[in-house]
Amino acid sequence: MLIILFPQRFINYFYKSYQIGELKKKLKEKVEVHDISNIISASTNNTYKGSIYKSVKIFKEIKEWDRYLKKKMKKKKKIYILNCINLDNLKSFYIHYLLSKYKFTIIEANSAGTLQYIYSKTLKQKIVNFLKYLVFHHRFFLLRTKQFMLRVTTKFLKFNEIYVTQCGFHGRRNVHPLLSSKKTKFLDFNSPDYANFFINKKKIKNKNYAVFLDAKTPAFVGDKALFGLNVNYDKKKWYYDLNNFLKKVEKQFNLRVVIIPHPSVREFKNTYYDKSLKVVNDEDATNKLISGCKFVLSISPTTAVTYCILYNKPITFIYNDQMVKENSWQFKELKLYSDILSSKIINLNEDTNIIVLNSSVNKKKYLKWKYNFITSKKTEKISNVEILNKAIFNKHKD
Numbered sequence: 001m002l003i004i005l006f007p008q009r010f011i012n013y014f015y016k017s018y019q020i021g022e023l024k025k026k027l028k029e030k031v032e033v034h035d036i037s038n039i040i041s042a043s044t045n046n047t048y049k050g051s052i053y054k055s056v057k058i059f060k061e062i063k064e065w066d067r068y069l070k071k072k073m074k075k076k077k078k079i080y081i082l083n084c085i086n087l088d089n090l091k092s093f094y095i096h097y098l099l100s101k102y103k104f105t106i107i108e109a110n111s112a113g114t115l116q117y118i119y120s121k122t123l124k125q126k127i128v129n130f131l132k133y134l135v136f137h138h139r140f141f142l143l144r145t146k147q148f149m150l151r152v153t154t155k156f157l158k159f160n161e162i163y164v165t166q167c168g169f170h171g172r173r174n175v176h177p178l179l180s181s182k183k184t185k186f187l188d189f190n191s192p193d194y195a196n197f198f199i200n201k202k203k204i205k206n207k208n209y210a211v212f213l214d215a216k217t218p219a220f221v222g223d224k225a226l227f228g229l230n231v232n233y234d235k236k237k238w239y240y241d242l243n244n245f246l247k248k249v250e251k252q253f254n255l256r257v258v259i260i261p262h263p264s265v266r267e268f269k270n271t272y273y274d275k276s277l278k279v280v281n282d283e284d285a286t287n288k289l290i291s292g293c294k295f296v297l298s299i300s301p302t303t304a305v306t307y308c309i310l311y312n313k314p315i316t317f318i319y320n321d322q323m324v325k326e327n328s329w330q331f332k333e334l335k336l337y338s339d340i341l342s343s344k345i346i347n348l349n350e351d352t353n354i355i356v357l358n359s360s361v362n363k364k365k366y367l368k369w370k371y372n373f374i375t376s377k378k379t380e381k382i383s384n385v386e387i388l389n390k391a392i393f394n395k396h397k398d
Contacts, residue, residue, distance in 0.1 A: 001029055001030045001031075001032070001072065001076045001078070001079050001080065002023070002027060002029045002030070002031045002032070002080045002081075002082060003031075003032050003033075003034055003072075003079060003080070003081050003082070004018060004020075004031070004032070004033045004034065004082045004084065005034050005036065005081055005082065005083050005084060005085055005095075006033060006034065006035050006036065006037070006084050006085075007036065007037060007040055007041050007084060007085045007086065007088075007092070008035075008037050008041060008044075008045070008047070008048045009035060009037050009045055009048045009049075009050075009052055010033050010035040010037075010052055010053050010056045011048055011049070011050035011051060011052055011053065011264065012050060012051050012052075012053055012267075012283075013048075013050065013263045013264040013266075014053070015053040016196070016263070016283060016284075017192045017263075018192070019192070019195055019196070019199075019384065019385070020033065020053065022195075022199060022383070022384075022385055023385060026383075026385045026386075026389075027385055027388065027389065027393065028389050028393045028394070029080065029393055032057060033053065033055070033056045033057065034056075034057050034059060034065065035052070035056045035057065035058045035059070036059050036065060036085075036095070037058075038058065038059065038060045039059060039060065039061065039062055039065070039091055039095075040085065040088065040089060040091045040092045040095070041088070047221050047222075048264060049220075049265070049267075049268065050264065050265070050267045050268070051267060062091065062094060062095065062098075065095075066098060069098070069102065073102065078105070079102075079104050079105075080104065080105045080106075080107060080392065080393075081099055081104045081105070081106050081107065082107045082109060083099070083106050083107065083108055083109075083179075084109065086147070087147055087150035087151050087154055087178070088143065088146070088147060088150075089146065089150075090150075092150070093150050093153065093154060096154055096157060096179070097157060099159065100157040100158060100159045100160075100179075103159075103160035104159075104160065105160060105161045105162075105163070105392070106159055106160075106161070106162045106163070106179060106181075107162075107163045107165065107388075107392070108162060108163070108164045108165065108177060108178060108179065109165050109189075110164060110165065110166075110175045110176075110177075110178065111165055111166050111167035111168075111171035111175050111189065111191070112167075112303075112373075113167050113191025113192055113193060113194070113303055113306070113373060113374055114191070114301075114302075114303045114305065114306070114373050114374070115170075115301070115336065115337060115340065115369075115372075115373055116174075151178065154178070154179065154180075155179075155180050156180075157179070157180065158180060158181065158182075159179050159180060159181040160181065160183070161181055161183040161184075161185075162177055162179055162180075162181040162183065162184045162185070163184075163185050163186075163187050163391070163392060164176075164177050164184065164185070164186050164187065165186075165187045165189035166186055166187065166188060166189060167189050167190060167191045167194075167373060167374055167375065167376075168191075168370075168371055168372045168373045168374055168375060168376055169371055169372050169376070170372045170373050171189075171373070172186070172188070172376075185391075187387060187388075187391050188376045188378050188379045188387070189379065189384060189387060190374065190375045190379050190380070190382075190383075190384050190387075191303065191306060191373065191374040191375065192303070193286075193303050193304065193306035193307065193374065194306055194310070194374045194375045194380075195383065195384045196284070196287060197287060197306065197307065197310050198383055199383065200284055200287055201287075202287060202288055202291035202292070203291075204291050204292055204311060205291075205292045206292050206293075206294070207292050207293070207294075208254075208255045208256070208294065209255050209256040209257070209258050209289075209292075209293055209294065210249065210253065210255055210256070210257050210258070210293055210294050210295050210296065210297065211257075211258050211260055211286075211289050211290055211293045211295075211296045211297070212246060212257050212258070212259045212260065212296075212297045212298070212299075213260055213286070213296065213297065213298040213299070213300070213302055213304050214259055214260065214261050214262060214270075214299060214300075215262055215299055215300035215302070216262040216264060216265055217231065217233065218231070218233035218235045218238050219235065219239070219265075219270045219271075219272055220262075220265045220268070220270075231326050231327045232326055233322050233326060233327075234322065235272060236272070237322070238272075238320065238322055239272035239273065241320055241348055241349060242299070242320075242348065243272075243273065243274035243277065245318070245348040245355075246259070246274075246277055246297075247274065247276065247277070248355060249297070249355060249357075252354070252355055253294070253357075255294060256278060257277060257278070257297075258278050258279075258280055258289055258293075259273060259277055259278065259279045259280070260279075260280055260285045260286055260289060260304075261279065261281060262300075263283075263286070266281040266282075266283070266285075267281070286304045286307055287307055290304070290307040290308060290311055290313055291307070291311050293313060295313060295314045295315070295316065295357060295358060295359065296308050296313050296314070296315040296316070297315070297316050297317075297318055297357070298315060298316075298317055298318070299317070299318050299319065299334075300330065300334070301317075301330065301333040301334055301336075301337050305337065305341075305369070306374050308361075308366075309366045309369050309370050309374070310370070312361055312363070312366065313361070314343070314357070314358035314359055314360055314361050315341070315343050315358060316343060316344045316345070316346065316357040316358045317334045317335075317337060317338045317343060317344070317345040317346075318345070318346055318347075318348050319331050319334055319345065319346075319347055319348070320347060320348050320349050321347070321349045324347075340365065340369065341361075341362065341365050341366065341369060342362040342365050343358050344356065344357060344358050
């Protein structure tokens with residue numbers, strides 16, 4: 001039996017991202033999702049709004065979850081845990097203690113599946129950022145301090161067996177187990193977006209439209225809220241500038257710009273979009289529409305870059321004055337993405353008559369990104385379910 005242990009509300013976005021349907025269909029084990037957000041992250045549950053996946057099991061207390069596990073242990077000889085929980089508080093530590101006590105086989109999914117921006121590379125940067133957190137973001141500072149202490153403490157817990165997934169060369173080089181076991185194995189894996197592409201690959205039929213990939217913020221609460229970091233954007237100005245830019249792109253390139261909202265908020269209407277612009281909220285919109293578009297625009301360092309790489313679509317990153325002022329880290333991430341991919345990055349607030357966007361791709365850099373972050377030559381023709389069956393479940397049959 002495979003239990004996916006999840007720290008946030010398990011909305012339908014996560015159902016697709018974690019390929020629950022595919023797991024239930026092809027995995028040689030029964031699959032359950034355990035939503036323990038009410039136990040370890042109730043205060044940040046509003047960050048993930050939307051409909052909860054219908055078959056998820058929701059627990060409100062550790063005792064309730066523990067009792068349920070013990071019942072399952074009597075029925076199942078072998079239980080595997082796909083552990084998605086961070087060490088953010090004492091309750092999350094206690095849950096890890098129970099996992100070690102019951103000697104479950106743990107699967108850690110730690111690879112980001114994309115480039116991870118390193119905020120503090122040098123000692124000077126580390127000192128400066130430390131002081132910034134301490135003075136201006138004390139809640140974030142306390143959280144990081146608590147996480148560090150809990151991770152050190154958790155290293156004293158001994159787990160029975162651990163599998164650590166790693167995506168691409170970057171994953172193999174940088175991903176380390178969060179937990180400790182004498183039996184730790186690494187699995188070459190595919191990123192969630194690549195896994196979705198692998199199953200739902202579209203035949204390319206180029207049409208006269210472009211895709212704009214939007215972020216959650218500022219229309220909705222972003223992931224930074226999980227860490228106590230608030231970014232103060234002027235929402236009306238943000239979308240006024242964005243709408244004008246997208247309409248200008250439509251006019252200059254004589255095509256339609258299709259807006260694809262962030263997948264976690266596609267259930268909700270963004271009232272800030274101009275009514276003349278087309279918005280597509282389909283579950284698989286990113287994969288479907290990037291496959292046949294002329295080019296892509298993105299205002300965030302998104303994992304959806306994967307689809308640009310796989311379909312060889314030129315991408316241009318855009319930013320605005322507010323981002324530079326209020327969220328310089330996001331701007332720096334965008335700049336890093338553009339540098340690595342040899343893609344253009346432009347300020348939509350710049351007063352210019354002609355917008356210059358990427359019209360071609362650097363195939364060598366696209367290929368390098370593919371094997372650095374999203375897949376490997378060993379796994380690119382294998383689904384993640386096949387990898388799990390072959391490496392784990394076939395070897396541990398009841």
